[in-house]
Structures are given as structure tokens and as C-alpha cells.
Amino acid sequence: MYKDEYNFWLNSDYFDEATKKELRAIAGDEKEIEDRFYKELEFGTGGLRGKIGAGTNRMNIYTVRKATQGLADYITSLGEDYKARGVVIAHDSRHGSREFALESAGVLNANGIKAYVFDGLRPTPELSFAVRKLKAAAGIVITASHNPPQYNGYKVYLEDGGQAVSPYVNEIMERIKKIKDITAIKVMEEKEAREKGLFVILDKSIDDQYVDMVKSQVLNPQLLKEKGGELSIIYTPLHGTGNVPVRRVLKELGFTDVRVVPQQEVPDPDFSTVRSPNPEEHDAFELALSMAKERGADIILGTDPDSDRVGVIVRDRQGQYVALTGHQQGILLTYYILSQLKERGQIPKNGVVIKTIATTDMLEPIAKDFGVEVENTLIGFKFIGEKIKEYESTGKEFVFGFEESYGYLRGTQVRDKDGVIASALFSEMALYYKMKGMTLLDVMEELYKKYGYYTEYLKSIVMEGKEGMERINGIMSKLREMDIKDFAGYEVEWRDDYLTGQARLRLPKSNVLRYNFKGGGYLLVRPSGTEPKIKIYISAVDSSKEKSEEKVNKIKDAILDLVK
Template identity: 40%
Template sequence: MSEQISQWLARDPDPKTRDELQHLVDTNNEKELTDRFGSRLAFGTAGLRGMIGAGPNRMNRLVIQETAMGLGNYLIEQVADAQSRGIVIGYDGRPDSEQFARDTASVLAALGIKVYLTHKVAATPIAAFGVLERNAAGAVVVTASHNPPEYNGFKVYWENGAQIIPPHDAGIANKIDEATVLPLQLMPLDEAHQKGLLVWLEDEYYQTYRKTMNENPLLIPDGNTDISIVYTAMHGVGAEMAETLLADAGFKKVASVAEQREPEGRFPTVNFPNPEEAGAMDMVMALGKSVDADIACANDPDADRFAVAVKRPDGEYQMLTGDQVGSLLGEYLLEGQPSSLVGNTIVSSRLLSSIAKAHGAQYYQTLTGFKWLTNIAMQQQTKEKPFLFAYEEALGYTVGSKVWDKDGLSALVAFSQLTAKLKAQGKTLWDKLEDIYRQHGFYLNAQRSIALDPKAPPIGDKLRASPPQEIAGKRVQVTEDLKTLSRLFDDGKAESIDLPASDVLIYYLEDKSRVIVRPSGTEPKLKCYYEVISEFDSGMSFAEANELAQAKMDELIQAHQQSL
């Protein structure tokens, strides 16, 4: 390992990480050195993401430069005219993000690839938008999204504007491995600019995104904008564009959480900058209460995800789940454009499928991850059924095809317009949700993780060897195994499944409940996703139906976890 460390120190361009590594060597910190040099950050379909620090198993300038070189060489091989078409580069507000973005630009320019580099922080959807807007060969966004402050990431988009999927992830990874032993060449940005290899994306570019969203027919307001909205950027990069788009759409009663409005990569007012985490929405909900807002909204720090809490009749605010937001948006958008294509992921609610069927729309389902939702949408949409909307339960939504990735900014506008439309009809979002549940059934979703014994044999193998016949006293009618891509019915009939293989088991029960189990690939843990569908009789109130569904959910979770 000492030779590996010496080579690293000789290549590392950053005195800060060189000093950090030298200190670990001087203090003989074997545990830390083994962690940093025992493996390399794996490049996958989400690109790179990891903790900041020295060594190949951390995010740092050398890892970024080698990654950029591998990506550049791969694009030159795979994409026609990649050098002249160029790559868009954007970055978030984390302390190292701008430097990492500039390093990426310097390496790509040295390879003769034109780069379009944002002149300031950019929301992830604004950078992803640039692939199609510039007809670029791809894009890179330096962001760790909603991860803790000690993380950063390197997200890659393909020439179609969507995040990369296989085989490109493996192809890029191989080129990165090659780059680790090649001399690194960087072109100073001033020189790249003079040679026409660097184009700064100034404010005009951001205004192009703004104009495109304002002209998106799915985001044209239908008259009423008289609602009160409070918003937080959660110390991220979304505030300026979010406020601008809302103002453009005619919303005048908009207030932002001042303490969380500006980019601040240390996220001082939240324990975890993820709207799904407990406490993360406290400040925006408190602001909402103080001004009696209709909705309290949030973007995560790179503004690709959207979260909302809605005022209840008692004046308190309650977070909607990702599935509730997805179902409300799906119903709203399909009312205006029923002959469309909509989709969500296997762990998201089946309610969208039911809504789509009622509207005569085409529905599709993919593996977990927005990269699948957009790439598959491009394949499945037709002139008769153009793509309209997709979502995943982890707060990711895309409205229309102007950005082929989740976009928390356009989702914010669409949801505000839905809220305003309902208010003009004398309805609330709770009323609309109740209408949807009364039509399709009361859908409730939950997720749990179970720690497993690391020494025990793989749980997936155990479940496949002895598949459950019933769960919580309910017969398993259909079992889907995405590892073998087979669907087995309880009468012995079998079908094949048209999805990429993945270590996932899905059980459909006789009472319409669904259980999904997915072993974690990185730790001894089983992720379980549950869905129950309860009746919503005409004599029932929303609260009673919710209580009934929750009781059914509690019983299902308890029985299933005990069976494991």
C-alpha cells in the first residue's frame, strides 16, 4: 500500500488532500489508510458519490480529474462528434463543487472536448436541460444532492438528456480505471476559452430554461393564482429560479425561509438536508403557519426533488408522501391530456396505474431510479401517446419532456397550479385526495429496513428456496422474481417479465396488498416496501378510511417482519 500512497501523493494536485494524506501516513493511521486505499469509489449508473477526502475511495480533485478523463475518452469513442458537440457542466453549492466542476472542464478541454460550464451554481435540472438545448454529447453535474455536507458527487447524463444506464456505466468505469495510470493533462480555463473550447453559460442560459418552462403547455396557469405559498431551498441552489418561475406563473403570495434561502454547503439549520427526514421541513412549516399558507414547499439542495406539506382543516401542516404527490399530479395532468404516457417505479404506488387506466392513458413501470423512468419513456412514447409525467416515491417528478430527469422546479409550479385550481373550485388538496381514493380505493404505502445477520446466507436465496405461500394470513397469488425475470401465479402458470434483472422479489396478496423485498447490495439489510388497498365506503370519513388502512398496514408489516 505504501507504493500506492506514494504514487497518489505524486499525482494529487491539491495541497490540502496531500497534507491530509501525509498526516495519516505520519500518524500510522492504518485503519483510515486501508479504508481509503483498499478500494476505489465505484462509478455506476448514478455516477460517483462519496465522502470528501484524500485517496481513491474518497471524492477529491484527483478522483474527479481521473473520472473526467475516463468519461471524455469514452464519449469520444461512443458519441459521434462528441468533441464538437461538447459537454454541459453544472455544480451545486457545496464547498468543493465549483473546483471539481472547473477541474472536469480543464480535463475535457485538454481532450479537445468543448465544454459549456455554468458561470455560477445551477440546479441539477437546469444543467440537465442543457444537453438537448445545446445538442451536447452529455452533461456532468457536480452534486451530492440531499446527502450530508461531508459528501459530494459526479452525476453523468447521456446525449439523450437522461442519466446514464447500462452499458455506459460499465464502459465509463473501465475508461476511468485506464485513466488512473495515464498522465493527466489539464488545459487552463482561460486558454480553453481563447481556443473556443470553453463556453461560459451566463445568465442568458438560465433565462432559456426559464422561458422554456414558462412556455411548457403543461405549466400554463388556468386562471386562479390566489393561493399563499411558502418555500425553502434547504440551503441549496433552487431559490432564485423557484421564486422566479412562481412569479412568472402569476403567484404573488410567495415567501421563502430566509435562513435557508442561500446556498450553504454545510446546511447549518438542518440535521440532514433531505425533505424526507424528520425535522427537515420544520422551518418552512413554521413559516407557513405564521402566514396561513395553503402549501409549504421544499426543494432538496440541488432542486431535482420536490416536497410539500399541506394545511389541514385544524391549521396544522402535514407532509404528503411522494406517492400522494405523484397521484395528485398524475390525476391533474391527465385531466388535461388523457391520451398520454405516464409511469412510475416498481416500489411506487400502483394508484397511478389505476388513475391512468381510468383516463385511457398508457402506463409503464420501471426499476427503481429516475434514469429508468426517463430512458424507458423515450422508448415507449408515441405520437398518439406522448410522454406526460413520471414519478418515483422518493420525491422525484418530471412534468413533460423539457428535462429528461426529475425536476423539482417545474414540479413546484405544477403543484402550485393544481392547488390554485382546486381552491377556485372551493376544494382543498385533501378533498381531491379523498375523491381519488373514493374512486380507486384507499392506497397506503410504507417502507421498512430490516438488519440481517451478516453471517447468515443471503436472504434472497432463502426466500427463493422456500417461497412464502401466505403473508399476514393472506394467500400469495402472484410472485414476481426480478432476478430470474419470472412471474409465477398460485395456479402454477408462469410468465416472463420485461425488465432488466435485479435482486427484487414482489408478492401480490389475495386482498390486493403488495410486499416488495430488496436485499441491500452494500450492507446486511433488507429493504421492504408495503402497499395496502382498503375499501373507502360512502359512509366513511377520510379519517376513518385512513385509520382502517393504517391498521391493515400495521398488521401486514408486523406479520411480514416476524416471518423473516
């Protein structure tokens, strides 16, 4: 079956010579041919994501065309008004990103759908903002977020500015599946599309409106204006899209002592100065740390390539630099925002803070103290965006949303995590506490003393290819079949299985198991939705840091023994 598809790509006139040359080069490698053609790159709730290359299971102009044709068919089914409203397209700095963006526009244009295309790199959250601002029917962003350089991806946003979720994503997927002949997909040339008014390059006004919106999310603008120069910031965009907007926002807010890592300032699709362009992995900050130590900077900020995530490193009282976890960053921002709103008497009556089921439960007692509700969603910020949309009709008010993987959002004009907003808020928060003689680590310690010491741990195990996928599925099946009463002696009070629906929270089906421990804490296991990995999350709480860490380590050893 896969060999037939390989031969079709080799011999059809539809595929370009560069594609055929790449495929001829692997002619003797049966395993590689199988991996490229044994399935189609799946369009799921995160859109497409995969390695760049020739084949049905790779990111290339042909798989991008097919996904776009499915989206075009969906938009066409909604009527002429939706076609006229058009689709906004943005991209990051990765290999093939601009090409994939233009191919997407060409397919939409061939279907009579207008495409609004940014003139260069833009952060993913700005795409979400632009969809809402332009009242477009949908949005596409070409990015693989923080994946290694050999990857790229394709994400779809709908008219509310949020990522496509069920049931809408299912409708798009069905239309993609109905496309049996990829060679029938038409692409309109840009020149013709421009002449017909179907291809529009966006001007800088969207950038200006986006920056103004970001600046409106800070809580103490006057403090930043007067004292912003007293906070020393090192920033790295990790070769991605954050460089221009993050620097502009910080400057316009009043932060004058901002230094950017020069080696990582320029977009680079190979991300050549880091092992991985992921702010969750602390070695991505090596160059930034070196600069910070030279200058004695207060805080280091790093955004991922599409600038929807941000990692933070803080200087402690001894002059050492400590990386905050995604959980800690979210807790600090939540506490800061709620405390500032309380000071002004502005905590909404029906206020809600949203987090995912893989994110620390430390949020619960903090939110309770401020009189706001906590709502849990499945893993993925798209589900937080979906809740914001839901609140428009239920009367609840979104206060803040975060997930453990360094994604944060304040405000409702973006419906995805926003590293530009988060960079502004972290800088503001660090300055606010600095003026009180405190570091963010001091604040975190106070919160631990009040609410208990929470320790979180994440282990991602890579299992590539067809065999890897089978192994991951086998691990999940094995855990489901086992009636596990405890891990390393820590009693499991209940198990949530979000695939079978045997869970306390009523959430959409998802291949996730969460074991909840008596006395607090949890172990969560799931396959990654975007990478060939199985992910293990552990959280423990106790009266001291040492006891909490000990719990995590024992639970970690127990689960790793099971998934070998």
C-alpha cells in the first residue's frame, strides 16, 4: 500500500522535480519509505505537525494544499459571506514557512476565498488577534511552535480567534478525508489573485492595534512609566517571531534597560545556537544567562519561535539565577493579577481562572482566597480559548488562563496563549515586587508557606515512527487494564480516564489517564498530540519542599518501571 503511494509520487506529473529527487534518494531504504507513506499526516485538533519532507506523512506543499482544500470546502459550506470575510495567514521563521503560507493562500484563492497575508514573520497570538479584528472566517498559522528545526506545522483558527475544536475540527477533518485525488487541488497564482482582490497583504495597522492591546493588559502602567528603567531585563526570541513585538511593547511601556541576546535576535530556521528552541528546556537560555551574569540583570525572558510561550529565569538574593517552572510562572501571575484587582475592588463577581488538568492544583486554594472559580480543561490552550467563547453567553468573566507548558493569557482579544502579553506581565510583576524589596522567588516562597509546597515534574519519552506509535498505544492500554491502588506506597484515591469518560470532570474524550493521590497531588500520563512522545506529569504537595520532592521522586521511579 505505502509502496504504491511512493511510486505514485515518483511518477505523477503533479509533483515537482525537487520532491521526486528527494524520493529517488531513499529508493533503497524500505523503512524510510514506509515511514513517509504508511499513513497521511493527520489533521487533528492541533492541525498538522510533522517533519518537513516528501511524502504523505510529512509537511510539504502537497500536504498543506490538501489541508487547505479541506478548510476551503468547510468555509464554502458556510456560504458566500464567509468566503468574502476571508482567512488570515501568518507564519514563523521555520524552513518552508513562507512557502507554505503562500501555498495556503493560493488554494483559498482558487476556491474564491480571500486571503489576508502578513508581509513577514508574526507571532501566533497576533494571528488570533487579527482574525477577530478583521472579522475573518478563519485563520491559518504555519508553525511547529517549539519543535526541533526539521519540523513544521499548520494550525487552523476559527472566527472567534480560537483554534479549531470539536465539532468544527471534525467537519474540517471529514472534508480533508473526502479528497481522494490530491492532483485535482487547484492553486491560483498570486498575480491573478491580487488582480481579483483575493490576495491582500496586511499593512502595519494590525501590528499597532495588537501592540496597543498588549499594553492595555498591564495593571500598573504608571509604575512602569516612572520606574521601568530600574528593572534590568535580558530577552531572547530564540531566533523566532518575538523579537520585534516583545521589544516594542517593553519599550513603549517604559522598560528602558532591555538587552537582547544578539546571537539569537535574527530569525534562523535552524535555531543554530540551541539544542532545542524551547523555553521549557533550560539549556536554551545558556547565552542569555551569560549576558545576565555580566550585567547582573534582574530577570531573563525567552519566547519560543512563534512567541506564544515564555520562559522566565530570576536572579535570587544571592545573585544566582533560578529558572521558574511553567506551574510557578502561572501561579505567580495569577496571584499578582488577583491581588492587584482586589486592591482596586475589581475582582469580578463571576470571575474564573482557567487551567488544564496537567497544571498544578496549587491554583485552587489561591483562587478560593480571592473568591474566584477555577475551571479545568483538557490539555491544550485551545480548550481555554473555547471556554472564553463559552463565557460570552454564560455571564462568567475570564480573569486569567494558563497551562504548565509556559502558556499564559490575560484579556479576551486573543484566544490563544500569548508570549508577548506574558512578557509584559512578567516584567511588570518583577518590577512591582522589586520596588517592595522582593524577588519573584521570595513571593513564591511566601505562597508555598501559606498554601503548601507543591513540586511538579514532567518526563517526555520519545518513541518515533510506526513502532513508536504502537508502543505508546500499548503503554496506555496496559495502564488502563491495571487496577493500580498506589504508586510507591502513595494511595490512589481515584483514577480519571478521559478516554472512557470514567472521570469526575465532564470533558471531551481524550487519551489521558490521571491518578489522583489521597491528600493531594496527581500522576498524569498521555501521548503527546503533536510529537512522537509519551508524557508523564507528576505533582505532589507536602509541608516542606524536601518531603514534596521526595514524593515526586518515588512516584517517578514507580511509573518509569511500569512504562519501560
